[in-house]
Amino acid sequence: MxxxxxxxxxxxxxxxxxxxxxxxxxxxxxxxxxxxxxxxxxxxxxxxxxxxxxxxxxxxxxxxxxxxxxxxxxxxxxxxxxxxxxxxxxxAAAPKEEPKAEAPKSEAAPVPAAEAAKPAAALAPASGDRVKASPLARRIAAEKGVELSALAGSGPNGRIVKADVEGAKPGAAPAAAAPAAEGAAPAATAPASAKPAVVPDIPHTAEKLSNIRKTIARRLTESKQTVPHIYLTVDIRLDKLLKLRSEFNAALEARGVKLSVNDLLIKALGVSLMQVPKCNVMFTPDQLITFQRADISVAVSTPSGLITPIIAEADTKGLAAISEQMKDLATRARDNKLKPEEYQGGTASLSNMGMFGIKQFEAVINPPQGMIMAIGAGEKRPWIIDDALGVATIMSATGSFDHRAIDGADGAQLMQAFKALVENPLGMVA
Incomplete structure (x- = not known):
């Protein structure tokens, strides 16, 4: 069977x-x-x-x-x-039988069942503004210059298939709308808020939104509309961290491990969250959840959009383990190979745009988390060293905090703890 x-x-x-x-x-x-x-x-x-x-x-x-x-x-x-x-x-695919019960009395004449079930060809139905067509049919249509909306689909549910496109004339204009079938319900009118934007008459391309991009848009909109953000920025001297990273990489070279600055910042955020547990929280309508470990969601850009794989137990995990796990997660994220448990959850997030030369930015909180740390580029700046003007490598970091769950003073303590760990990095590995 x-x-x-x-x-x-x-x-x-x-x-x-x-x-x-x-x-x-x-x-x-x-x-x-x-x-x-x-x-x-x-x-x-x-x-x-x-x-x-x-x-x-x-x-x-x-x-x-x-x-x-x-x-x-x-x-x-x-x-x-x-x-x-x-x-x-x-x-699920079995067709519904026409009801055999006697039609209720009505002044209008009943539509014969044979007529109602008549498989008349219709223009391919669309989902929103998207014509239903197979990928092969779309490719052939593009090559021949055929307008898909002008064709009647012979596939399942009126879907346009290869045979429909091969017999069409190139450059065919959209056919006039066919009369509505007897007994068919009128098409629902989209609400004003759902109407597509008017595209200027400028050469452009249009790409259908993926489910991932739709989710990103929805979640970020919800975050900015429902979460009161408070932003706190500190400047952090990186010289000791960069020196320690070089020493670690020299020692780990035989194992094939190479730490990035981001690996050390993930560790620093994990440790600082445990030092200031009031920031390692999640807000709910009737509860404030405080987590007993720091699972750091790390923003990774992929061809289909932003995703945040998680380094679990970043506060206790070794730097080599963080580095190897982060490389694996980032690679599989870009290949769309992550498992749900590898990107769902997390107690706080880290987003680093320093590799793009961005000096400072304010990241959007990833609900239901309570905070996200935004990392800017390290650069040489004039700096007071031992009461004398010198030059140091400085990075700006900005914490975004959910003000419903985290008070400004608690957010400031977290930023202070994070700064202290990055400027004295032996404290995070002791």
Whole structure:
């Protein structure tokens, strides 16, 4: 008997996702653990593995399909000796029967069932402003100069497929809207707030927002609208930390470990949060949660957007371990290979833009965390050393604090502790 392959919940909060890419095709034999698809959640693009062994029967949801609910049947897996023709159709795909009950009395004449079910061709339905079409159909349309919105889709749910595009004339103008089918409900009008922005008549490209980018936009907007931020900045002398880093790297060279400045700053933030526990907190509507360890979320830029993999127990973890784990997490973050538990959680965040030459900035808090540390570039500046004017390597660091949970004085103590650890780095490794 065939097995239904359903849209998985790849994180505790996932309710729907985009079936970004199929890694198998109908007729392929798969074993437990084989990769079958790439699924884009609101956090990352993740690989979906086979649980059972069998042959891919029918692929029911095409790649590129958005808003696929968790639990939706996306394909079938055939047992040994079973063919796709003999396998029963998934329940989710079964068409609804027309009700046999007598239609209620109405002054309007009832629509015959045959007419209501008539499979008339219609222009491909769109999701928002996006025409439903397969990736191959889109590529062919772009090569031929065919306007997708002018075509009637013959695929599932009116999706435009390869055959629809191959027979179309290049440069075809969008067809006039077809009359609404009898009994069809009128299209809902989008609220004013949801109307697309008017794009100026300037050469441009348009890219569909990924689920990750939508989530970033939503969470940052919520953070700035609901979390009262307070910003505290300190200038920190880096000379001792840079010297200690060089000594560590010389000692660790045989092990293939090379510490970055960021690795030491992750450690410094972890230790300072334990020194000032009033900043290692999370605000809830009726509770203030104080954490007993420092798990630091580190901002990493990826092609699909910002993600924050976590260095757990940064306050007690060794510098070499932090360095190796951070390199691994950053690499897999850019390849969309992180597991949910590797980027969900964290007690505070660190964002470093010093490598871009940014001197100072104010980062947005990542709720429900209570703070984020923004790191600027280290640079040579005039500095008073032993009551005399000299030159030192100085870095500006700005803490953003949730003022509902962290008072200004407590935030100032954290910044003071962080500054002291970076300027006297032996204190963080003792």
């Amino acid at each position: 065939s097995i239904e392959i359903k849209m998985p919940a790849l994180s505790p909060t996932m309710e729907e996702g985009t079936l970004a890419k199929w890694l198998v095709k109908e007729g392929d034999i798969v074993k437990s653990g084989d990769l079958m698809a790439e699924i884009e959640t609101d956090k990352a693009t993740m690989e979906f593995e086979a649980v059972d062994e069998g042959t891919i029967g029918k692929i029911l949801v095409a790649e590129g399909t958005d808003n696929v609910k968790v639990g939706t049947v996306i394909a079938t897996l055939l047992a040994e000796g079973e063919s796709a023709d003999s396998a029963p159709a998934p329940k």
